[in-house]
Amino acid sequence: MIHGPSLGIGAGIASIVIIVIFLGFQGSQPELTIEPAPEIQESGSSKITMNTFLANGSPILGNPNAPVTLVEFGDYQCHFCNVFFHSTEDQILENYVKTGKVRMIFKDYNIIGPDSVTASHGAHCADDQELFWEYHDILYSNWTGENNGWASSExxxxxxxxxxxxxxxxxxxxxxxKHAQIILTSNEDAKSLELTGTPAFFVIGPDGKTTRIFGAQPFEVFENIFETELGKTK
Incomplete structure (x- = not known):
């Protein structure tokens, strides 16, 4: 579990807050946990497929044909998501995404409050104008805490x-x-993967093997997993 203040409220927020008129428009980090993701299930009540990881998220950042995929489930109000954005993401982008080795996808897991869902809407609406990642970045660049109004309509x-x-x-x-269903389904994907906090990451290798990483881990943790997966392409 990563995000203490968020735990226990994620199950209800995504399904309840999603129907709000959004804009009136009128701790310490736990130890590293790396483990296999739930296996892909072809049937059952909580079916997990590759779409659970890849669908209902952001546009792909990087080379669409990159051999390794990094999927982040995040909340724009999440403290440790913001830590990852400022301390680790740039190194991943410079060393792996911009070099065509890794492609990145962001998926919503809104577990903190109504502003989390509203911010997700803002990013998806920006995506309609091909500016998802720019809006994603400006949200995290202006983060000042949880439920304190920084992600207000204004x-x-x-x-x-x-x-x-x-x-x-x-x-x-x-x-x-417009994008309420995408956001809601992304939250359902997170719950089907039994995520209990944010950020949570999945690294999908060229052979489909999926490794889960919890928390705002340092760059070296991602680097080690990327290099292991990239080694399978040689």
Missing amino acids: NLVKFAQEVGLDLDEWSECMNTQ
Whole structure:
């Protein structure tokens, strides 16, 4: 478990908050845990397929044909998600994503509060204008805590302006909650994978082997797993 203040509330928030009119538009980190992900199940009540990892998320960042995939389940209000963004993500991007070795996908797991879901909507509406990752980055760059108002409706509009979005189109998307189902399904994917906190990562190798990493681990942890998986392509 990674995110103490978030635990126990994730199950209800995603299904309840998703129906809110979103914009009125009117601790210490635990020890490293690396383990195999749940096996892909072809049948059953909680079926896990490759789509559980890859669908209902962000556009791919990096080479779509990269041999290794990194999937992050995160909450924009999550403290340790923000730690990962500032301390580790840039090194992953420079060394693996920009070099075509790893592709990255972000998926929503909204477990902190209503602003988490609203922020997710902002990012997906930005995706309609091909600016998902720019909006994702500006959200984490402006993080100041949990449930303290930094992801308010007013601020989300300001962020949209700063990344150069067409505000009329973006606001219409927000008003209609266009991407509510994607966000809700992403949360359901996280729960089917039995995630209890954020951030949580899955590294999928060229052979389909999936390794789960909990928490804002240092770059070296990701590097070791990436190199192991990349070694299978040689």
